[in-house]
Amino acid sequence: MFKRILQLLYPKRCGACDLPLLESENFLCTACRIELPKPGLFLKQPNWLSAKFDGLFPFTDVHAFFLFSPGSKVQHLMHQIKYKGQHELGRFVGSWCGKHLQQNIRMIAYDLIIPIPLFPKKYLERGYNQAACIAQGISEKTKIPWNEALLKRTGQSQSLVGQNRVSRYETLSNVFDVVDPVPIEGKHILLVDDTLTTGATFLAAAEKIKAAGALEISFLALAALK
Numbered sequence: 001m002f003k004r005i006l007q008l009l010y011p012k013r014c015g016a017c018d019l020p021l022l023e024s025e026n027f028l029c030t031a032c033r034i035e036l037p038k039p040g041l042f043l044k045q046p047n048w049l050s051a052k053f054d055g056l057f058p059f060t061d062v063h064a065f066f067l068f069s070p071g072s073k074v075q076h077l078m079h080q081i082k083y084k085g086q087h088e089l090g091r092f093v094g095s096w097c098g099k100h101l102q103q104n105i106r107m108i109a110y111d112l113i114i115p116i117p118l119f120p121k122k123y124l125e126r127g128y129n130q131a132a133c134i135a136q137g138i139s140e141k142t143k144i145p146w147n148e149a150l151l152k153r154t155g156q157s158q159s160l161v162g163q164n165r166v167s168r169y170e171t172l173s174n175v176f177d178v179v180d181p182v183p184i185e186g187k188h189i190l191l192v193d194d195t196l197t198t199g200a201t202f203l204a205a206a207e208k209i210k211a212a213g214a215l216e217i218s219f220l221a222l223a224a225l226k
């Protein structure tokens, strides 16, 4: 009864469309669960996602769970996960994505999930790394282990907005460091991030992980801009 009154006074809202949720719904409303644009995982290559990395890095798979477009419900969802303290929403959507990954047999090829780290200062301000929440959710469903301590981001945070791919890549090329190469050596690593735009962040991290001895690297973003 008390829970019902609370829900009437402060309704839980959908993370994507912001409408009040029904009592039976969690994090996302039923309409959004059905309608949010999902391009599908394990797309046949070449495709619009693989084109972002073609000729730049020998990756294996690249996945995006949602299609991102400016002003969309997906953008609202990503904003809630990144900037509004909704780390549980990130974990929930990560676990949803993990459920879809699990339906494909090739998924078992991944040995370890590594989330893209934040700059330490940003991590302290935000209190959590949204990519780690997503990675945790994926790991819970797929049982692929995840580790957020193997890769770190160093140096000063610098805004990438407005920079083209080459200058973004230059800015990023030395910000990642592998802390411990042993768990990475000879493994197929699934790098996870919240949003994929140009791919420069994934590229910079992948170069370091490859140099540390990884056998194969695949990318997964919760949302990607076409």
Ligand SMILES: [Zn+2]
Binding pocket: 014, 015, 016, 017, 018, 019, 028, 029, 030, 031, 032, 033
């Ligand atoms: Zn909704």
